[in-house]
Amino acid sequence: MRSFLGRDILSLQDFERHEYFRVFEVAALLEPYARDRRNGDLLKHKTLVTAFYQPSTRTRLATEAAMHRLGGHVTGFSDAKMTRAGDFYQESIQDTFKMLEYYGDVIAIRHFQQGAPAEAAEHVSVPIINCGDGWGEHPTQVITDLLTIYREKGTLDGLTWILIGDMRMRTMHSITYALSKFDVKAYVISPPEMSLTDEHKTRITDMGLRWEEKEHIDQVIGEADVIYMEPVVQPDYTKSREEVPDQKGLTPANYQVTRKLLFEKAKPDSIVLHSLPRQDELLPDVDKTRHQRYWVEAYNGVLSRMALLALILGAVE
Amino acid sequence: MRSFLGRDILSLQDFERHEYFRVFEVAALLEPYARDRRNGDLLKHKTLVTAFYQPSTRTRLATEAAMHRLGGHVTGFSDAKMTRAGDFYQESIQDTFKMLEYYGDVIAIRHFQQGAPAEAAEHVSVPIINCGDGWGEHPTQVITDLLTIYREKGTLDGLTWILIGDMRMRTMHSITYALSKFDVKAYVISPPEMSLTDEHKTRITDMGLRWEEKEHIDQVIGEADVIYMEPVVQPDYTKSREEVPDQKGLTPANYQVTRKLLFEKAKPDSIVLHSLPRQDELLPDVDKTRHQRYWVEAYNGVLSRMALLALILGAVE
Amino acid sequence: MRSFLGRDILSLQDFERHEYFRVFEVAALLEPYARDRRNGDLLKHKTLVTAFYQPSTRTRLATEAAMHRLGGHVTGFSDAKMTRAGDFYQESIQDTFKMLEYYGDVIAIRHFQQGAPAEAAEHVSVPIINCGDGWGEHPTQVITDLLTIYREKGTLDGLTWILIGDMRMRTMHSITYALSKFDVKAYVISPPEMSLTDEHKTRITDMGLRWEEKEHIDQVIGEADVIYMEPVVQPDYTKSREEVPDQKGLTPANYQVTRKLLFEKAKPDSIVLHSLPRQDELLPDVDKTRHQRYWVEAYNGVLSRMALLALILGAVE
Numbered sequence: 001m002r003s004f005l006g007r008d009i010l011s012l013q014d015f016e017r018h019e020y021f022r023v024f025e026v027a028a029l030l031e032p033y034a035r036d037r038r039n040g041d042l043l044k045h046k047t048l049v050t051a052f053y054q055p056s057t058r059t060r061l062a063t064e065a066a067m068h069r070l071g072g073h074v075t076g077f078s079d080a081k082m083t084r085a086g087d088f089y090q091e092s093i094q095d096t097f098k099m100l101e102y103y104g105d106v107i108a109i110r111h112f113q114q115g116a117p118a119e120a121a122e123h124v125s126v127p128i129i130n131c132g133d134g135w136g137e138h139p140t141q142v143i144t145d146l147l148t149i150y151r152e153k154g155t156l157d158g159l160t161w162i163l164i165g166d167m168r169m170r171t172m173h174s175i176t177y178a179l180s181k182f183d184v185k186a187y188v189i190s191p192p193e194m195s196l197t198d199e200h201k202t203r204i205t206d207m208g209l210r211w212e213e214k215e216h217i218d219q220v221i222g223e224a225d226v227i228y229m230e231p232v233v234q235p236d237y238t239k240s241r242e243e244v245p246d247q248k249g250l251t252p253a254n255y256q257v258t259r260k261l262l263f264e265k266a267k268p269d270s271i272v273l274h275s276l277p278r279q280d281e282l283l284p285d286v287d288k289t290r291h292q293r294y295w296v297e298a299y300n301g302v303l304s305r306m307a308l309l310a311l312i313l314g315a316v317e
Numbered sequence: 318m319r320s321f322l323g324r325d326i327l328s329l330q331d332f333e334r335h336e337y338f339r340v341f342e343v344a345a346l347l348e349p350y351a352r353d354r355r356n357g358d359l360l361k362h363k364t365l366v367t368a369f370y371q372p373s374t375r376t377r378l379a380t381e382a383a384m385h386r387l388g389g390h391v392t393g394f395s396d397a398k399m400t401r402a403g404d405f406y407q408e409s410i411q412d413t414f415k416m417l418e419y420y421g422d423v424i425a426i427r428h429f430q431q432g433a434p435a436e437a438a439e440h441v442s443v444p445i446i447n448c449g450d451g452w453g454e455h456p457t458q459v460i461t462d463l464l465t466i467y468r469e470k471g472t473l474d475g476l477t478w479i480l481i482g483d484m485r486m487r488t489m490h491s492i493t494y495a496l497s498k499f500d501v502k503a504y505v506i507s508p509p510e511m512s513l514t515d516e517h518k519t520r521i522t523d524m525g526l527r528w529e530e531k532e533h534i535d536q537v538i539g540e541a542d543v544i545y546m547e548p549v550v551q552p553d554y555t556k557s558r559e560e561v562p563d564q565k566g567l568t569p570a571n572y573q574v575t576r577k578l579l580f581e582k583a584k585p586d587s588i589v590l591h592s593l594p595r596q597d598e599l600l601p602d603v604d605k606t607r608h609q610r611y612w613v614e615a616y617n618g619v620l621s622r623m624a625l626l627a628l629i630l631g632a633v634e
Numbered sequence: 635m636r637s638f639l640g641r642d643i644l645s646l647q648d649f650e651r652h653e654y655f656r657v658f659e660v661a662a663l664l665e666p667y668a669r670d671r672r673n674g675d676l677l678k679h680k681t682l683v684t685a686f687y688q689p690s691t692r693t694r695l696a697t698e699a700a701m702h703r704l705g706g707h708v709t710g711f712s713d714a715k716m717t718r719a720g721d722f723y724q725e726s727i728q729d730t731f732k733m734l735e736y737y738g739d740v741i742a743i744r745h746f747q748q749g750a751p752a753e754a755a756e757h758v759s760v761p762i763i764n765c766g767d768g769w770g771e772h773p774t775q776v777i778t779d780l781l782t783i784y785r786e787k788g789t790l791d792g793l794t795w796i797l798i799g800d801m802r803m804r805t806m807h808s809i810t811y812a813l814s815k816f817d818v819k820a821y822v823i824s825p826p827e828m829s830l831t832d833e834h835k836t837r838i839t840d841m842g843l844r845w846e847e848k849e850h851i852d853q854v855i856g857e858a859d860v861i862y863m864e865p866v867v868q869p870d871y872t873k874s875r876e877e878v879p880d881q882k883g884l885t886p887a888n889y890q891v892t893r894k895l896l897f898e899k900a901k902p903d904s905i906v907l908h909s910l911p912r913q914d915e916l917l918p919d920v921d922k923t924r925h926q927r928y929w930v931e932a933y934n935g936v937l938s939r940m941a942l943l944a945l946i947l948g949a950v951e
Contacts, residue, residue, distance in 0.1 A: 037422045037443075038362045039390060045672045047702045049695070058416055061366070061392055065420035068364045068390035073673060073702035075695055077712065078394065091911040092918075099692055099910070099932040103699035105671045126671075276416070277408040284409075298416040354739045354760075355679045356707060375733055378683070378709055382737035385681045385707035395711065593733070594725040601726075615733040 004311035008121045008128045012139045012177040013207075020181070023143060024150050026307035026316050027300075033069045034302050042315040043072035047104035050076030051096075051120075052131070053111045058276065058301065059131045059141065063108045066305035070315065075103060093119045101126045106312055109133075127312045132170055141275050142174040144304040148273065148297055149226055157183040160223045164255055164281075165230030166194040171275055173200065175228060180209035187220045188213050189255060191232055216254040221265045227257060227291075229274040231281050251281045259285040266291065273297065321628035325438045325445045329456045329494040330524075337498070340460060341467050343624035343633050344617075350386045351619050359632040360389035364421035367393030368413075368437075369448070370428045375593065375618065376448045376458065380425045383622035387632065392420060410436045418443045423629055426450075444629045449487055458592050459491040461621040465590065465614055466543055474500040477540045481572055481598075482547030483511040488592055490517065492545060497526035504537045505530045506572060508549055533571040538582045544574060544608075546591040548598050568598040576602040583608065590614065638945035642755045642762045646773045646811040647841075654815070657777060658784050660941035660950050661934075667703045668936050676949040677706035681738035684710030685730075685754075686765070687745045692910065692935065693765045693775065697742045700939035704949065709737060727753045735760045740946055743767075761946045766804055775909050776808040778938040782907065782931055783860055791817040794857045798889055798915075799864030800828040805909055807834065809862060814841035821854045822847050823889060825866055850888040855899045861891060861925075863908040865915050885915040893919040900925065907931065 001018070033040045048067040052060050056078070064074045093116055100107055101124035108129040109117045114136035121128040132138045150156055161179060163172060167190040176196070179186055188196065188211055195213070196204075204211060214220050221227070233250045257272060274282050274294040286292055310316045318335070350357045365384040369377050373395070381391045410433055417424055418441035425446040426434045431453035438445040449455045467473055478496060480489060484507040493513070496503055505513065505528055512530070513521075521528060531537050538544070550567045574589060591599050591611040603609055627633045638656070667674045682701040686694050690712070698708045727750055734741055735758035742763040743751045748770035755762040766772045784790055795813060797806060801824040810830070813820055822830065822845055829847070830838075838845060848854050855861070867884045891906060908916050908928040920926055944950045 034419070039364060040362075044705075045674075047673060047699065049699075057394065057413070061394070061417070061420045064392040065364065065366075068392060068421070071361075074392065075698040075702060075708065077691065077695070079396075079713075094921075095910055095912070096691070098929040100695070102668070102933040102936055103695045104702070276412055278412070287411075295415040299419040302419055351736070356681060357679075374711065374730070378711070378734070378737045381709040382681065382683075385709060385738070388678075391709065396713075593729055595729070604728075612732040616736040619736055 004308075004317065005314045006127055007312055008117075009139050009308060009312070010118050010121060010128065010130045011137050012142055012174045015139070015178065015181070017181040020143065020146055020156070020178070023304065023307045023311065024147055026311055027147060027303040029316065030070070030306045030310060031303055034299065034306065039069050039071055041071035042310060043067060043070035043313060046106070046313050047073040047075060048309070049100050049104035049107045050074065050078065051100055051107055051109040052076070052078045053109075054132075055079065056110050056131070058298065059110060059138075060108070062298065062301040063129070063131065063140070063305045065302050066309055069302065069306055070310060072309070073104075094123050097124045100124070106309065129308065129312075134170070135168055135173075136170050137174045137177075138170040139174050140305060140308065141171050141301075142178050143308070144297055144301045145175065145228065145273055145275075146178060147304050148293055148300045149271065151300065152271065152293070153225075159184050159225040161186045161226045161228055162189060162217065162220055162224040163187065163228050164189040164217055164257075166190060166232050167196045168194055169230050171230060172196070176200070176204045176209055176211070177207065180204055180207035184210070186211040187224070189215070189217055189220075191252075191255070194232060217257065217261070218265065221261065222267065224267065224270050227266075227270060227272045229257060229272065229278075229282055231279040233279045233281070251279060256281050256283070257286060258283045259289055262286065262289060262291050321625075321634065322631045323444055324629055325434075326456050326625060326629070327435050327438060327445065327447045328454050329459055329491045332456070332495065332498070334498040337460065337463055337473070337495070340621065340624045340628065341464055343628055344464060344620040346633065347387070347623045347627060348620055351616065351623065356386050356388055358388035359627060360384060360387035360630060363423070363630050364390040364392060365626070366417050366421035366424045367391065367395065368417055368424055368426045369393070369395045370426075371449075372396065373427050373448070375615065376427065376455075377425070379615065379618040380446070380448065380457070380622045382619050383626055386619065386623055387627060389626070390421075411440050414441045417441070423626065446625065446629075451487070452485055452490075453487050454491045454494075455487040456491050457622060457625065458488050458618075459495050460625070461614055461618045462492065462545065462590055462592075463495060464621050465610055465617045466588065468617065469588065469610070470542075476501050476542040478503045478543045478545055479506060479534065479537055479541040480504065480545050481506040481534060481574075483507060483549050483551075484513045485511055486547050488547060489513070493517070493521045493526055493528070494524065497521055497524035501527070503528040504541070506532065506534055506537075508569075508572070511549060534574065534578070535582065538578065539584065541584065541587050544583070544587060544589045546574060546589065546595075546599055548596045550596045550598070568596060573598050573600070574603060575600045576606055579603065579606060579608050638942075638951065639948045640761055641946055642751075643773050643942060643946070644752050644755060644762065644764045645771050646776055646808045649773070649812065649815070651815040654777065654780055654790070654812070657938065657941045657945065658781055660945055661781060661937040663950065664704070664940045664944060665937055668933065668940065673703050673705055675705035676944060677701060677704035677947060680740070680947050681707040681709060682943070683734050683738035683741045684708065684712065685734055685741055685743045686710070686712045687743075688766070689713065690744050690765070692932065693744060693772075694742070696932065696935040697763070697765065697774070697939045699936050700943055703936065703940055704944060706943070707738075710742075728757045731758045734758070740943065763942065763946075768804070769802055769807075770804050771808040771811075772804040773808050774939060774942065775805050775935075776812050777942070778931055778935040779809065779862065779907055779909075780812060781938050782927055782934045783905065785934065786905065786927070787859075793818050793859040795820045795860045795862055796823060796851065796854060796858045797821065797862050798823040798851060798891075800824060800866050800868075801830045802828055803864050805864060806830070810834070810838045810843055810845070811841065814838055814843035818844070820845040821858070823849070823851055823854075825886075825889070828866060851891065851895070852899065855895065856901065858901065858904050861900075861904060861906045863891060863906065863912075863916055865913040867913045867915070885913060890915050890917070891920060892917045893923055896920065896923060896925050
């Protein structure tokens with residue numbers, strides 16, 4: 001069995017079924033630090049480097065919080081403009097990571113370019129954690145999603161998922177890879193121009209995922225155990241705040257979850273996940289329903305990163 | 318008596334007289350860590366989350382420094398543009414803080430919107446420290462101001478204050494609330510268009526503050542024990558450095574403190590406080606006078622936050 | 635002999651020969667923390683404040699990493715726009731550093747203005763480390779450079795250096811000062827408009843450096859033990875990424891190092907140093923050659939800062 005020690009977390013394509021359960025087991029072991037709000041010292045001798053070339057709150061802070069909960073140190077950058085690394089100054093991934101590897105013991109990277117974390121991993125001797133790479137993958141988010149479902153259901157088999165939103169997004173790539181390791185059925189719902197690429201479709205079919213495209217959430221919501229959401233409308237990040245019109249209220253009903261829909265058509269124990277932030281694909285009136293699990297994901301997101309960091313850095317096992 | 322444990326610090330409207338003294342007492346108890354420049358480990362098990370939606374140096378770093386002096390961990394963001402939270406990306410306070418509460422054990426927030434910290438506090442289970450909210454309040458700054466005077470005079474009663482500058486600013490709101498708990502007289506001096514709102518005037522009168530508006534500092538400087546200052550001219554933060562003309566030299570004498578004024582008219586033991594940064598309302602020739610106490614405020618600002626963090630997180634009492 | 639305790643590191647003009655060796659000795663002593671990737675606790679009671687008014691990755695992170703390796707705390711800012719300090723908001727160095735000195739026990743500053751660190755040092759009671767000041771100096775980079783050569787050669791005497799690139803840059807100022815303390819010969823190669831100033835030429839001659847200007851690296855590469863490089867072409871940092879044309883491929887052969895040149899003309903054991911990031915003055919085909927030492931500088935850069943921090947803060951000696 002592969003060890004987690006020193007391992008890169010780049011993609012869920014090669015993440016094994018038993019490896020998810022090992023992460024969940026370690027997450028449970030370490031949970032008292034988070035639950036009791038009492039940082040330990042398992043990683044006090046280690047430093048996490050965050051190399052975030054794109055803005056992020058949840059992923060960066062969850063990873064940093066996990067490191068702090070285990071007593072570790074954190075350094076890095078959270079904006080490519082704050083650094084002389086990155087494409088703006090045209091420095092290569094190689095030059096940048098040949099430097100970063102000496103500043104800490106594990107590097108968490110978010111990059112606008114698909115494949116950047118994998119390229120970084122080729123050049124350095126410390127483990128790399130992919131915290132989102134362009135249209136590529138977002139493995140730690142999806143490990144968090146599965147942990148959330150597992151803590152709830154006690155299993156990841158026998159469930160029906162709806163994946164709804166822009167299917168070109170990295171979480172959608174990682175979740176489809178991950179689900180292929182379990183006995184699930186996945187319905188995929190997105191605007192036609194945001195559908196999975198043909199290449200991706202072939203790959204997940206080859207990996208054994210049972211999946212099917214649908215046009216409207218109405219068609220399948222009654223079957224879903226998990227409704228997994230991403231936006232289909234995105235703010236124009238190149239515009240200033242003043243220039244941005246209110247972009248809410250634009251999501252077609254096909255890709256939208258409301259309390260009315262859940263109460264009228266969903267299974268009573270179905271779970272809604274969303275990695276947030278959201279636009280209007282997920283209405284605030286869902287927040288207080290029993291279906292909502294997107295907020296507890298922040299907590300589970302710390303647990304999952306604590307487990308990964310402890311495993312990768314050899315503090316457990 | 319209310320405990321500080323787990324408490325939000327949102328406003329000084331409801332901060333009791335004895336609570337200031339309790340903070341000062343704990344500040345004195347913890348001072349050796351700061352004075353001897355030797356971080357302790359009272360809060361080593363805790364993490365501070367800084368959620369700064371607006372630029373800040375003094376408040377953010379004083380709060381972080383206080384956490385470090387007590388051995389604690391710090392994570393967070395110092396610019397709304399570095400995060401996908403915040404209004405730019407149109408994420409609600411609720412969604413953002415439902416996440417942040419799991420990343421640490423106390424959250425220090427600066428926000429451009431008045432009331433944002435209070436709104437955040439409604440949604441989370443960890444204590445919130447308001448580090449400045451729009452035109453609202455700035456409680457930790459004012460607790461620092463009072464600590465500075467108390468360390469000097471041994472009392473907060475029997476003093477005459479001049480509050481001078483833009484009275485719509487958050488420090489002015491907090492200081493007027495705070496002073497109402499003590500036996501003081503406050504003169505208020507500002508340009509007419511920057512005066513206290515009628516609503517605020519009624520509120521502080523109802524709270525028992527003895528206050529009076531004046532037009533020119535000359536009229537009352539001879540009576541003042543404390544001269545408490547804010548600018549009346551502000552740099553245009555929307556302009557780039559190159560576009561900003563030299564905005565100094567614009568403050569009318571009515572709202573300006575100079576060495577000449579102090580030496581000729583002020584009480585020999587009067588104290589000048591300014592939360593800085595300053596424009597030309599407070600001239601550099603005051604820096605070397607015995608009246609100047611604005612620099613020692615940086616030191617006291619660490620002490621006051623050490624005391625608040627220790628109390629709120631249950632490391633003392 | 636001067637103690638390092640509490641000392642500012644502002645310039646290498648007054649850095650003594652034996653002081654370099656003391657830093658190297660302490661670097662060797664502390665190296666196990668970095669090599670074994672196991673943070674110690676020599677500086678756990680201390681806080682580093684980083685005051686970076688300009689973007690930096692290497693220098694800021696190497697300094698922070700060094701502090702973390704010794705168990706210390708770090709706070710500060712990495713971009714003038716994230717703070718209300720700095721010229722944008724027109725706050726004086728004095729006002730800013732009269733504050734920062736209480737937030738930690740040593741301050742590392744990068745500033746766009748030459749002399750800013752020295753000015754800061756006049757106002758505060760904690761040691762200041764100059765991490766680059768405009769066209770001024772960059773002492774910790776050059777201490778790292780010398781450490782790299784010393785670890786390799788066991789001596790700093792008897793070597794011939796080529797200094798090639800924009801000689802107005804701060805590293806060039808610091809390296810010429812530093813080399814004057816050793817028995818070396820330095821060839822200086824730059825475009826005429828980027829040459830050392832007459833004042834600087836006089837100063838280093840007076841300090842005893844044996845140096846000579848050349849026009850083309852071809853003329854002297856055969857004699858060099860160390861080739862020390864900076865770019866002669868700079869990206870236009872005021873332009874957005876989209877506006878920046880590909881600025882590579884512009885460096886004249888006079889100031890460029892390639893594998894071909896090294897293999898055909900350089901001494902077989904010559905060493906190429908570059909503080910990075912690079913443009914096309916140093917081609918990627920050099921990366922895999924035995925001459926390349928610019929990547930190991932990231933490691934040595936942590937060692938050198940560990941040694942400096944430990945010495946300055948009194949953790950050794």
